[in-house]
Amino acid sequence: MKSTLLFDFTVNKKKNSVNVKREFNSDLELVWEAWTNPEILDQWWAPKPYKNKTKTMDFREGGMWLYSMISPKDEMHWCKADYKKIEHQKSYSYIDNFCDENGNVSEKFPNSFWTNIFSENAETTIVNITIQYESLEALEKVIEVGFKEGFTMAMQNLDQYLESKFKLRQQNKISSKARVCSYLNFDGKTEEAFLFYKKVFKTEFIGKGIQRFGDIPASSEHPPIAEEIKKMILHVELPITGNHILMGTDAPKEMGFTLTKGNNMHLCIEPETREEADRLFNELSVDGNVTMPMADMFFGAYFGEFSDKYGINWMINFQNK
Incomplete structure (x- = not known):
């Protein structure tokens, strides 16, 4: 895992444009999906304390x-993206426009x-x-209202989301033997x-016991964990x-x-081989909705x-040796 990630933010006033190069500690397929x-x-597009809702x-x-x-005062600022050209994973x-709720x-x-160009x-x-703007005035206005700072926070949101969701799972598996787990999400009541x-x-907790968001090591790659979140549960396992x-x-x-009934539980399968992981994923996800x-x-x-064709949420997690 790379400790220092590329982040270059350049403003070109001659061309009325902004260029951003941002590196992520993930493979191309996952970043494209995100x-x-x-x-x-x-989960990550809006800079804190704003929230994003599609x-x-x-x-x-x-x-x-x-x-x-959505602002902390529940004020809604609508935007839309009209897609012009797409080359899968490229x-x-x-x-991009501001708009009303109907577009x-x-x-x-x-x-x-x-x-946006993706390269592995x-x-x-x-x-x-x-990002190309219509005029120098438009570019300068965007910079003046803090676009760089807000976009930087959004990128950090994505880093933090990935780390908090996945990083410690490898540390918690104490055996390479296949197992099935139920993964539960709570709104602060874990x-x-x-x-x-x-x-x-x-029974007793296994692995590293109760781990909290405050246990995530401090890093310059993401913002500090808020005090009200530090005591919340990052990961726990119970037979x-x-x-x-x-x-x-x-x-x-x-x-x-954004936690709602329906996305608050996954069945997590940890098979013994990579081949079995592929088989389970491919067969269970037929006619379903693949999210990663x-x-x-x-x-x-x-x-x-993914969610299968019946709406059941699944995770397939094979630990590389």
Whole structure:
């Protein structure tokens, strides 16, 4: 895992443009998914303390992404992306506009033309972003209102989301033997729930016990964990009946998580071989909704995530030796 990631932000006033080069500690497939899947985009796109919420997304040439950025006072600022050209896992371009909730463009704000180019480099992926503005005045206004700072925070949101969700899973698996786990998400009540389950099933926590968001090592790659989040549960494992494993985590809204009934539980299968991981993923996901294709992750696992055709959420997680 690379410790120092490329981040270059350049303003070109002669061309009325901004160029951003940003490196991520993930493979191309995962980074592309993070930029083009609305469920994942809603987790990181808006700079804190704003939240992002997608109304509709049709990711195809001629399609549109309609979303709102919601302020701490629940004020909704609507935007839309009209997709122009898409080359799968290579690049996509779109026109970005402020609008109303129905996608009607606001004439008060100038639009911008975005081109995002993705390239894989060893264990990392670089996204090269060019944003073209209509005039120098429009460019200067965007810079003046803090676009660089806000976009930097969004990139850090994505880093932090990936790290908090996946990094410690490798450390918690104490055996290479195949197992099936249920992965539960809570809105700050993970500790309360798991202490209750522990009492009912009369078992003990395994792995590293209760791990909290405050246990994530400090790093210049992401912003500090807020005090109100540090005591929340990052990861916990508890054997129940028949040695079935319950895993759990808090999904704090302060970090951009949107928890609803239906996305708060996954069945997590940890097979013994990479081939079995592929077989399970390919067969279970038929006619379903793939949110993360199987790929080698920076945290040492071969991982994928999807909902099957019946709406059941699954994770396939093979730990590379």
